Amino acid sequence: MATYRKGILGGYSGTAGPATGTRWRGKDVLKGRSNKKIEKEDLQPQNFKLTVMSKFLGHFSALIRIGFHHKNKKETPYNRAMKYNLEHAITDKAPDYEINYRKILFSKGNREPAWSAKAVLEQENQITISWEIPETAKIKLIGNDLARIVIYNETREDSRFSATAIRSDLSVAVTIPTVFVGNKFHLWMFFVSPDGKSVSNSDYIGQV
Amino acid sequence: MAKLDGAFGDFQGRMGNMVFYKLNGKTVGRTIGKVETFTENQKEVHERTSLISPLLNPLMDFIRIGFKNTPKPWGWDFYSVATSLNKPGAIKGKYPDLEVDYEKLILSKGDIAPPKNPKVQLNGNSLQFSWDPDTDANHADTRDQVMLVAYFPETTKAVFLTSGARRTEGLDQLNLPSFNEDTIIETYMSFIADDRKDVSNSVYVGQLTWKGNPS
Numbered sequence: 301m302a303t304y305r306k307g308i309l310g311g312y313s314g315t316a317g318p319a320t321g322t323r324w325r326g327k328d329v330l331k332g333r334s335n336k337k338i339e340k341e342d343l344q345p346q347n348f349k350l351t352v353m354s355k356f357l358g359h360f361s362a363l364i365r366i367g368f369h370h371k372n373k374k375e376t377p378y379n380r381a382m383k384y385n386l387e388h389a390i391t392d393k394a395p396d397y398e399i400n401y402r403k404i405l406f407s408k409g410n411r412e413p414a415w416s417a418k419a420v421l422e423q424e425n426q427i428t429i430s431w432e433i434p435e436t437a438k439i440k441l442i443g444n445d446l447a448r449i450v451i452y453n454e455t456r457e458d459s460r461f462s463a464t465a466i467r468s469d470l471s472v473a474v475t476i477p478t479v480f481v482g483n484k485f486h487l488w489m490f491f492v493s494p495d496g497k498s499v500s501n502s503d504y505i506g507q508v
Numbered sequence: 509m510a511k512l513d514g515a516f517g518d519f520q521g522r523m524g525n526m527v528f529y530k531l532n533g534k535t536v537g538r539t540i541g542k543v544e545t546f547t548e549n550q551k552e553v554h555e556r557t558s559l560i561s562p563l564l565n566p567l568m569d570f571i572r573i574g575f576k577n578t579p580k581p582w583g584w585d586f587y588s589v590a591t592s593l594n595k596p597g598a599i600k601g602k603y604p605d606l607e608v609d610y611e612k613l614i615l616s617k618g619d620i621a622p623p624k625n626p627k628v629q630l631n632g633n634s635l636q637f638s639w640d641p642d643t644d645a646n647h648a649d650t651r652d653q654v655m656l657v658a659y660f661p662e663t664t665k666a667v668f669l670t671s672g673a674r675r676t677e678g679l680d681q682l683n684l685p686s687f688n689e690d691t692i693i694e695t696y697m698s699f700i701a702d703d704r705k706d707v708s709n710s711v712y713v714g715q716l717t718w719k720g721n722p723s
Contacts, residue, residue: 410565410568413665415665415685416685416686416687416688418688432685432686433685434667434683434684434685435683436667436668436669436682436683506688
């Protein structure tokens with residue numbers, strides 16, 4: 301993949317002979333036309349990791365755009381999330397990689413994190429999530445932070461989000477659609493400042 | 509990284525794979541481009557940084573106060589002082605078996621007298637700190653306020669208080685949020701002067717364990 305400043309033709313998009321021109325994140329990019337076919341036996345162990353992780357993180361791309369937002373525009377938020385989670389949240393050996401749900405991070409930042417978050421299956425279709433605020437925290441500054449709950453249905457490989465509560469509410473109830481009742485859920489949460497510019501690290505709450 | 513003393517004049521820009529630019533008022537030069545091999549010594553520095561930097565991150569607001577008035581070279585800030593003290597100091601073992609030495613960690617540095625005989629106890633949901641209210645020590649004042657830190661190494665989170673009880677009271681408490689699992693707590697303590705112009709050296713008080721009730 302090549303990038304170019306304005307040449308004699310300027311930036312162009314479309315395929316011309318062996319090259320394809322396009323625009324990606326504000327840059328004019330020239331790519332080769334792909335005709336390679338990769339056999340599965342030739343794949344490196346890294347590729348299996350990527351499959352497992354992108355299958356999982358793909359559900360959360362909208363959320364990662366908030367959680368891994370950074371003023372450095374060279375990498376996309378999704379790339380940044382992928383990089384972190386591939387390094388930290390993969391277990392087992394090739395080619396049977398598995399995701400360590402405890403270590404997964406959906407957001408990375410300096411804001412006050414969630415303390416002692418708990419998830420309880422209150423009724424069969426309702427999960428109640430609660431958290432605490434330490435006394436030393438600056439409640440006036442962080443009380444209005446939006447609490448973002450991430451729910452992953454392991455059985456159905458499906459994801460749900462909730463963003464209705466603020467930090468000073470201390471708890472939130474999430475309803476599960478009746479088709480998903482009895483499935484295994486993993487939950488995470490993180491906080492976002494009201495202006496959306498500052499996030500906390502996400503925390504694994506547990507499974508229900 | 510090279511520092512220029514004016515032998516080549518004051519210039520910036522790129523020359524081959526060297527790049528020169530201004531950093532904190534000094535002209536510095538370094539290699540630019542992808543570096544593929546690191547020496548053992550460089551790897552050790554990487555390792556030390558990767559131990560200390562996540563540790564200081566949740567304590568950032570605390571060390572901002574703790575190292576604010578520490579004497580430092582021109583162009584340094586609180587974080588430079590914190591890393592330059594703790595990167596060699598608060599790590600034990602020999603590369604590649606490096607470990608954080610929580611007892612040696614320094615979170616504030618200054619002239620006033622540190623807490624004498626500091627003790628800590630976990631009482632229900634709160635940490636009870638106590639010390640000898642000794643005001644005869646060097647630079648100690650009755651109106652010094654205590655600063656308390658509880659750090660949780662397993663989750664790399666921290667709770668701290670930067671303006672607690674006065675020195676004469678001899679005890680203060682730090683209320684913690686609850687934990688679902690067994691958690692190790694490392695505690696530190698230091699004093700800050702009433703006019704916020706000076707602090708004491710921080711002292712390591714002890715390690716405690718929170719007995720979690722799995723629910």
